[in-house]
Amino acid sequence: MVSAMEIYMLLPKTNCKKCGLPTCMAFAVGLLSREKKIDECPPLIEEKKYEAKLKKLREVMAPLETASETGLIIHPEKCFGCGNCVVACPVNVAAEPTRCGVGLGPQGDKVILRVEDGVVICNNLKECRRFGPNKVLCNACTATCPSKAIEFV
Amino acid sequence: MAICTGCSLLCEDIELTVKDGAISHVRNLCRKGHGHYQGLLTQRARPMIDGEEVALDQAIAKAAEVLHGSKAPLLCGWSNTTLEAQAAGMSIAKKLGASICDTSPPCLGTLMERIISGSAPTCTLDDVRNFADVSVFWGSDPSNSHPRHLSRFSYYPRGEKRQKSYEEERTCIAVDVRKSATATLCSNYYFRVQPGGDGEFIESILATLDGKIPKFGEKKRMIELGTILRKAEYGVIFPGPGMLYSLQNKLELFETLLAKLNEIATFKVVPMVERFNSRGYYQLLHGPGNSLAAAAKGCDAALVIGSDPLAELPLATARALARVPLIVIDPHRSLTVDAASVVIPSAISGMEAGGTALRTDGVKISFEPIIESDLPSDEQILARILEAI
């Protein structure tokens, strides 16, 4: 996953404040947390000398665009379909204690993570413990993944 | 609900949607299993004699004729077929006086013989899920070889006595020459061994268990490992090819370790065979089996089923096998199928043909066909050969 420092390196680094933030570093952090958008940095968009940086920045930021509201990103091409995340996710276990709870694949549609056609997919993301007013920093799915196929922003 | 024959876990919770004779959608099958079925459904084998396509009956008759005329026939493969087909194969071997071999390394045969005869303590994978608090993956990387091993049995599921599971009640340890995908999940409990150093590693554990200073390896880490093993309530070791190749004919060392561990705690060993019914083959054989390397050199014709020996075996053995007429029973094209004198296409076990097989821990799993096929099963083909010889 891209870091705030890497993003910062691709910004103008002039601290011009046109984005409304005091420093380029603050803007980098804003981009990473998805509170700011690339287009909110006028020099980067308007000045030709930043063209290469802008292109690169759009590339490194692309995966973040597909991130869900909980910040969950899935890379199906890396997934082994091992089901570790399916069995570890507390929401899955609560939804199907006699299936996910004991290592089997889910049958119903209440779970967040399931394996389909050999790779993981996610549904019902609003049930995720990282979401909503009572959110907690659950990381059961990323911590149990052998292939880094799930990430959080 | 279907079962998967992609590896020896024979997962039983697969939900398939079949459309026009193909899988259109599937739930719970891992990537390996998915690839296994997709692969089998493309490039099907055709009945052939000497490179010419023939009718299926002709190919079967020709196979019987070649085997009947052979003075030293060899029947090899067997790990990717049903118990029923294996039993039919053993009857053919008996009738012809043929040698029968699988394609796994001889060191696996020795371990399997110890486990099946009961001289090495073992348990089922369901026991692992319900009771195990320490799992040791030794020279094995289930995340790649048996992808659902950790989620179904050894690390993440909740079990009868392990409701808090991986969060609090299970410790997983990886012993390997490299930091495999499984070893990453074991984080702090990954122990590196030098290539070929498994014997020394065992000696070091034995020393720490005796309260002595280990001679090999990082002393602090070895003592840490010794302490975890000593405190286990129900430990299970999963020895994989890495350990077996390294120990070769020094398996007694591992047996000594098991005996020692069982003086202190409960420790079991559950094998990690690769193919879906390798365990069944060893169980029917009641012994460690023959060496394929020797048998391949001595035979004058060979029947191959449930394996692709020309692609898998060490070059010398593959060459020895390639010089004799080969009869291959397989649903799918392979290097061996392409080199065979007689090809008999069969229905895919677990998908087009039912039967039974033994999971890697010895539990019998039955399955029904889920897709219709005109092709006979391995068992039916072998029964017809048996009748004709």
Ligand code: SF4
């Ligand atoms: S963060 Fe937790 S609740 Fe959300 S999907 Fe992952 S494991 Fe499930």
Ligand code: SF4
């Ligand atoms: S995302 Fe990771 S843990 Fe989940 S099924 Fe894929 S490889 Fe396994």
Ligand code: SF4
């Ligand atoms: S773990 Fe093995 S048996 Fe289970 S779905 Fe994957 S390949 Fe098939």
